[in-house]
Amino acid sequence: MESPAVVPVNPPQPAPASNKIYVLDTNVLLHDPMALSAFAEHKVVIPMTVLEELDHIKDRRDKAVSREARIAIQLIDKMVGSAGPHEIQQGVDIPGSTLSGPKGQLAIYADQLIKDEHSEVPFLDGTPDQANDNRIINVALRLQSESPDAFICLVTKDINMRIKAKGSGLRQVEDYRHDRVLDDIDLLATGTDHTEGDFWSRIDDVDTLRDGDVTLHRIPRSALPDAYTNEFVIDEQTFIAFVHHVDDEYVYLAVDSRDNLMNRRFWGLAPRNLEQAMAMKLLDDDDIDMTVLTGPAGSGKTLLALAYGLHAILEQKKYSKLIVARSTPPIAEDIGFLPGTEEEKMAPWLAAFDDNLEILHGGDECSNGSIDYVKERANIQFKSLNFMRGRSFNNAYIIIDEAQGLTQFQLKSIISRVGADSKIVVLGNLAQIDNKYISPLTSGLTYLVEKTKDYPHSGIMFIAGIVRSRLAAFAEENL
Secondary structure, eight states: OOOOOOOOOOOOOOOOTTSEEEEEOHHHHHHOTTGGGSSTTSEEEEEHHHHHHHHHHTTSSOHHHHHHHHHHHHHHHHHHTTOOHHHHHHOEEOTTSOSSSSOOEEEEEOGGGOOSOOTTSOOOOOOGGGHHHHHHHHHHHHHHHHOTTSEEEEEOSOHHHHHHHHHTTOSEEEOOOTTOSOSOGGGSOOSEEEOSSOGGGGOSOOEEEEETTEEEEEEEGGGSTTOOTTOEEEOSSSOEEEEEEEOSSEEEEEEEOHHHHHTOOBTTBOOSSHHHHHHHHHHTOTTOSEEEEEOOTTSSHHHHHHHHHHIIIIISOOOSEEEEEEOOTTHHHHGGGSOSOHHHHHTTTSHHHHHHHHHHHTTSTTHHHHHHHHHHHTTEEEEEGGGTTTOOBOSEEEEEESGGGSOHHHHHHHHTTBOTTOEEEEEEOTTOOOOTTOOTTTOHHHHHHHHHTTOTTEEEEEOOOOOSOHHHHHHHHHO
16 A cells, blocks of 8 residues: 655745745744734744744743733634645735735744755754754744845844854844834933923913913923923923823913922822922822833832822722732742732732831831721732733722833733723833843833823823932942
8 A cells, every 4th residue: 555645845935035034933922912913014934833832831820921822822823714734834914914015924834844954054953952942043044045135034032042043144133123112211201391491481472371270371382392291391490380281283281389299298298309299299180090100219109109099098088999919920830839818929029018008107106006907998909910800990099010020911901900980000110120021112111101191191200319218329320
């Protein structure tokens, strides 16, 4: 009996010279499951090894990364649809990759068939510890050898993998940049616009009008072209104003004073610098549903957010509970092995809030009793971010701490949980990112600041002054 004929598997052929071919690493799809649509009219090649890694990752206990692996798999399945094996290997159209003109293509490369048969191609070996990375690099090397004049690029967020690929002779290796919100982190909105000299000396045209009980000064948009609602405008003299709203032609300013801002009090806490005072104004504004506070460690972000929460719940009766959550990268694997309830398991990561409660009540005659009483009266709940998805928080004051370690997708899914009559405060320090695949330019916190600065019901404030101690200020600046 003759054995059946073996049908050769044809790897995807290079695209025309005018287009480019991008070979994607697994971490790109985990970082941004929608990355397949980010390469315009060019071809995206997914090695079989990437599909195998996604298959292993989708069942991990780390819910965040496993969820993104499943989303990436579902998108790939949707794109290949009912296409046959040959079509999938050659490339199928990626819907939505371009608004007009030719669409991008997605191809699956059967990299398990690559053999070291071409001595001129420096394929990497299958060392067990590096086998998957090497197989993905080998796909790009094979495509480059078959079409030496074409643009073949490996896209990965793994720095060492980029070095290995370049060292192996791959001409084009890039980080995934589509998720970058800014070209330079120094361009990130801070919530304030500092002008040189006297502000009014720069203004030639101004009108004064009333909006309810607020006096507004209307100036041409050209005088403050980058102004956005809820931004503060400060000059080098004594002028300080709050951007009430903007339209296509004008900016409407509500003039304030430093004394008025510095006289605010939340739960006995007074601002120690102007930036803290401006942050307190944003927190206490009923028309602002979300406040984003950024700044270095020791600037008072957590203390301000907690003090206002207690003030709003216990004194103003605005909310019924205070929910505290923070980013904890190892939490998915570690939290299950700690004893107690979810709140007790979260305690090691949320000790900073206990420290701040001690600051607010350290002078009480019985500080421990006061802290326990406040926790109960304010209905303070400590939550893991992994268990917030799928829930809706109504009539709640929510604090998300250490948000700089969250991806854009993760932060969006958390903010979408905020229900009616609630306020959310997002805190983070972009200088303390501990996620190896996230940089200040790609952090979900950066994305949130830039995408919401023009939203009239959000406020942003960068608090630069370090008030924790003079030693903390020295460490932040010099160590």
